[in-house]
Amino acid sequence: MAVIILIPYHIWSARNKRKYECLERNHSFVVKAVLRDLIDFSKLVPINIKSVSELVFSRQLKVLISPSTTRKIVKVPWQCLPLVYWKLNIDGCSLGNPGCSGAGGILHDDQGIPSRLFANYEGISSNFVAGFIAFFAGINHTRSMNIRKPWIECDSMAVVMCIKNKKNSMDVSAGLVVLRAT
Template structure:
């Protein structure tokens, strides 16, 4: 029973629909035990469908099956098939996100770090752009086995080194980690994200000379201040 309880709880942590799963651990053994006693002592027996309906009814009586966590479409379908009511998806807020041009005379540096495994193979990357959104310089560095935080921090350090080498002084640095530097949403850090991930995946430490078509399109979207959208659960 101890091993079963430990497995059941570990499984519940990985499920969005965890409340029903965790309630089931209590209600199902209870229902089986009560049915066992009824058959042993009273000679009465219920069909398994009636027992299942009783368990489902107990779950439905819980004040809130869903406690505000994001609920996936498969979870909703599962709830409908089982017949559990009061299960709804969390409402979402849509945020408009834009990459902002730097002020005249300034250069903007977007950095990012990526760890494939956290810790795992990691890469750091960044891109310098002027007030028109034109790419001035980009860099990628494979930094070995690191955590995500370490990779993001090393990306900023590498950017500062590149800025010093190239004489970039009026610098605006942006990253999608609040713990590292001025924060921006990932939707406004697409190019740096590409540089970091490609560096980690292919273990390369050299800049991109020819942008892939999709990345070039993202550069144009940034330069034209085109919005992207972020969906956040309320």
């Protein structure tokens, strides 16, 4: 945000110095002034990093980065399922949104014993798309193993709601899939 203000200010300032004070400044002076002010500004308000490219850019400029917040780890215990179900835990993620993404999952029997694991790099996509890719990959794995009643758990409420509202073209018969957000 600060860069949006600093760049026009320094261009305007250099223009006025050239016009009214007869001081010629080249473009590198303006760039250095913007970078200097950005570093000074980051000392007052540290930069909040949201992606790897922002991190690399901030380190190159030597600006202060705000410390990341500590995330709370919540242990989710295994819950046994009725004998007819298999549990499919799926997740999709992207580094940046959109960014490099992956989708994966794990398929357990009713006793919690893993029987199939899968993970794929999916190229550039959003978290939402990666979650859907994980869902469809998981469904394909359950079908290839002739599993009739998968119990699917996903951490993306958007993916769960979209699937439950049937706003897609999947061919899953009613009653064969139990889906819930974790």
